[in-house]
Amino acid sequence: MPDRSMPQFPEPDTSPFWESVKNEQLSYQQCNVCNTVVFYPRYACSSCGSGELVWKDSKGEGEIYTYSVVRQNRNPAFADLGAYVLAYVDLDEGFRMMTNVVGIKNPLTDIKIGQRVKVKFEKQESGEFPVPVFELI
């Protein structure tokens, strides 16, 4: 997927996440008051409402919570791609993100829920940011 849709800015909540991605670092927020892990990025803690969320670095490893092999997408960036894997991945630090699992020979047979995965920062043909995707470990 050489030319994915890019996040659009200015957007203050998600900007630090994508600045980290530029440096090939996956990041998430944690509440300084109640320790809740918060993702996607936002202003207020989703448990206590505190604005004291601090950014943390993720090791980028986790497991596939669920997935779908997408066969049809009319979006031009994906239309010609063939089957690709959309997934929710549960990172070891306790957050769940939407992503793609890439580098699989046959996505119809070689992917399962619960498999361990590791982040990879995929360079794009155009666009400012690489995109965090995952590969099987």
Next chain:
Amino acid sequence: MSQKRESAIVGIHEYPKRYAPDVSAMDIKAISIKAALDDAGLSWSDIDGLYDAQDGEGGGGLGLAAYLGIKPTVIDTTSVGGSSYEFHTAHAMRDIASGKCNVAVLSYGSKAASLRTPIGTGGVSGGGNWQANMEASYGQTLISNYAMVAHRHMHEYGTTSEQLAQISVSTRHHAMRNPQAVQAMTDLQFEGIGEITVEDVLDSRVIADPLHLLECCMVSDGGGALIIVSKEIAEKTNKPPVWLLGSGEATKYRENGGDITTSAGAQSAPIAFSEAGVSPSEIDIAMVYDSFSITVAVCLEDLGFCAKGEAGSYIGDGKLRYDQPGGPALNTDGGGLSSNHPGMRGLFLLLESVRQLRGESTSQVENAKLAVAHGNGGLLGGNHTGGTIILAAD
């Protein structure tokens, strides 16, 4: 009976066409409102409550009353996807109970088929907000979002595609008995308009693994309207009122560590059943939003017709048809899978509930007394809403 019967649906109309290139969505809304008023024996000037999901060209909170030329005292523009109409009904129930209005109108119009809106496969993510910026790069389609729920359900509970396919099979059986649904499939150029088997479903192409084409709702034009009135007005209308006994509203979304196999319905349904003073085992008709097979499976569990994880075996028992005992009949109009899905199907769940409780369905359940209409709006595996309404025959 100790149930509160303070408001009722007394007029309905389902716009009969599913391909309507020569009218606007606003036309469909106005045509349907007039026909629903006629069904009730009420007039245009009786409307004092307007509920709208902000569909229709130049309509919504600022445009629809102007288009109709009315001056309602309640304007509610709750827009929460396909379940908006269950939310509107819930709001009309309490607005009528509190005396804010007496004749509430819900309407819907859509041109999704003639405008070729790629609802299921066009990609759901825009960009430039807290959520879209985290999802836009991954090629999520609406169908693939629901498909992720299906995979997790299969993983946790052993649910199979064969079991899910039964939903499409039963729904098509109902559709074949509904002339409007047959016309819809004809006008929308379905391949093979007739009864289908589990094998047919599994042989249809996979759109987003594990969901097959025949597990996905159609994209149609269409719309309709319904009229909700106070008890006093219900006594003077043309047809037997269908009473609104209970309502529940909820939302759910992607959460860290959350359970994707449980929908907002698990929160909204108990509220509605409790208010109505009835239990799921008493329900004759289950009108459950069938955007996809998996939506029905998850919602049947969350409505309490079977335990979480048991939808597969429940469905597999063949209980869903209108003429089978052992549980409520499912989507007796043919559902979104085989009759009508212009994008937000919630209104049609209420319309067919009313037809059943009046004895007017094309797949009539004998002596139907209680129905549940459960709408699911948004993305089952992401942000979504659940709206549950319990209805009773007069």
